[in-house]
Amino acid sequence: MSGSPITESSAELDDLVGYNLKRVYMIFQDKLRDILGQEGLAPRSYSVLSLTVQQPSVTQSELARRLGIERSGLVAIVDGLESLGLLERVGVPGDRRVQALTPTLTGREVHERTAVRIARDEERLLSVLSGQDRRALIRILGRLRDMHEVRG
Amino acid sequence: MSGSPITESSAELDDLVGYNLKRVYMIFQDKLRDILGQEGLAPRSYSVLSLTVQQPSVTQSELARRLGIERSGLVAIVDGLESLGLLERVGVPGDRRVQALTPTLTGREVHERTAVRIARDEERLLSVLSGQDRRALIRILGRLRDMHEVRG
DNA sequence: TGAAATCTGTTACCAAGGTAAACTGTTATT
DNA sequence: AATAACAGTTTACCTTGGTAACAGATTTCA
Secondary structure, X not given: OOXXXXXXXXXXXXXXHHHHHHHHHXXXXXXXXXXXXXXXXXXXXXXXHHHHHXXXXXXXXXXXXXHOOOHHHHHXXXXXXXXXXOEEEEEOOOOOXXXXXXXXXXXXXXXXXXXXXXXXXXXXXXXXXXXXXXXXXXXXXXXXXHHHOOOO | OOOOOOOOOOOOHHHOXXXXXXXXXXXXXXXXXXXXXXXXXXXXXXXHHHHHHHOOOEEHHHHHHHHOOOHHHHHHHHHHHHHOOOEEEEEOOOOOOOEEEEEOHHHHHHHHHHXXXXXXXXXXXXXXXXXXXXXXXXHHHHHHHHHHOOOO
């Protein structure tokens, strides 16, 4: 019997940036689910609603590209939001393929009050960081997205 | 017609820290899947293998607590790792309820060479940051986990 | 012009990841 | 001894996503 033949040269789980990103993401997502659940929304539904508020008449394909998901996955989400009366599919005169997504007044109201609650909760979660660290986190995450995300 | 009655006072999607965490986490996870796929492992299987290497004879309950998942979810993962010959359930003399999880030699080898590749890939992903930002990211993520994670 | 390629939205199917509740056997409490 | 608590497991379920194939509309281009 020799001792341990394998040297533990690298990366334990808690040292992996990817794993820590996951765990911190879970912290944020847990509370997000609570807030959105009160409006009957899932995180993905909120992200779609948010983007249509921000950019009315956006097409589903464009939305899928922005969210980094498949077009097919968007159908059910939009169906749900439409049945809740939060947005509408509107035909576009020039191109009969596309459906422009536009939030209803109710949709904008729900989005606004939900956005406020989400922002407040993020403020709470980030309050354990200094202002400098908060800004650094936002800047660093943005840079990692810019440098590594595949843009369609 | 009045103008837009809703003021866009807060949080567009790309301004939410939670959403940016998700997107950055996805960047890290995509490549992780590639690397682990070559060994026939899923991310969760790797995390279990890694923790058993780091802490041999850990129980399944303890492992579930450390990973923040349900005990029931661990069964299939351990089944898979056991059938791959990477770890073993070993009965514990004192307590016939628990199954101590211990990596096999093969398990330690697979873990070691995989850990090296994962570390190399994280290095690549983080190379777009300054050394200072890299350290800040790691420190900030750790602090958010420490302050907000429910410890069982 | 007409054929081929491309694009949009849709459907049906499927796999991964996770949770919750109920069950067995074991150990601890009182 | 009776009861509670615990470890692991099974089962059923749900959510999130992805893939492939499709129809209709539009664009490209030979």
